[in-house]
Amino acid sequence: MALTFDDGYANNLDILPVLADFQAGATFFVLTGGEGETLSHHQPRHVPLMGRRGWRTLHDAGFEVAAHGHSHRRLTELSVAEQEQEIAGSIQTLRETLGVASVGYAYPYGAMDPSSHLLAKEYSEYACATRYRNPLKEDRWRLRRINISAADEGRRFGLKTGTPFRLLCDLGC
Numbered sequence: 503m504a505l506t507f508d509d510g511y512a513n514n515l516d517i518l519p520v521l522a523d524f525q526a527g528a529t530f531f532v533l534t535g536g537e538g539e540t541l542s543h544h545q546p547r548h549v550p551l552m553g554r555r556g557w558r559t560l561h562d563a564g565f566e567v568a569a570h571g572h573s574h575r576r577l578t579e580l581s582v583a584e585q586e587q588e589i590a591g592s593i594q595t596l597r598e599t600l601g602v603a604s605v606g607y608a609y610p611y612g613a614m615d616p617s618s619h620l621l622a623k624e625y626s627e628y629a630c631a632t633r634y635r636n637p638l639k640e641d642r643w644r645l646r647r648i649n650i651s652a653a654d655e656g657r658r659f660g661l662k663t664g665t666p667f668r669l670l671c672d673l674g675c
């Protein structure tokens with residue numbers, strides 16, 4: 503199992519002591535555009551994106567910092583050239599900032615099409631969808647994730663992370 507956090511909110515840094523308590527690794531898929539800005543489509547809306555200093559803090563603490571695009575635009579609504587800018591541009595920014603050789607990628611909204619899939623293969627080490635409805639475990643550029651949000655508390659969290667749900671996902675639900 504791998505823990506991942508999307509978007510790169512500044513308050514992602516608050517989770518580091520908790521991860522340390524559990525000796526848990528994690529990957530942070532960050533947006534490389536709009537440092538200090540907030541995202542209009544996500545809660546909490548008032549939390550800014552962390553930017554380069556935050557990425558370095560995560561990287562120096564031993565966590566993986568990977569790309570989530572520049573602007574969180576839905577790739578399936580973009581031209582191939584725009585998709586390439588989002589994917590390759592964000593990966594290149596992280597390579598230059600952190601001095602890492604390879605970078606993973608997560609499709610914003612989990613939205614992908616054949617061209618974004620090909621571009622992810624060309625530029626990234628691996629790529630993740632957002633939703634659990636992705637049965638292709640053998641494809642490293644279409645890795646499945648279980649989406650956990652702030653609404654998934656208590657019993658709901660238990661259900662989404664439990665074995666029956668994972669088995670359903672394996673069937674391609």
Ligand SMILES: [Zn+2]
Pocket residue numbers: 508509570574610611
């Ligand atoms: Zn996102």
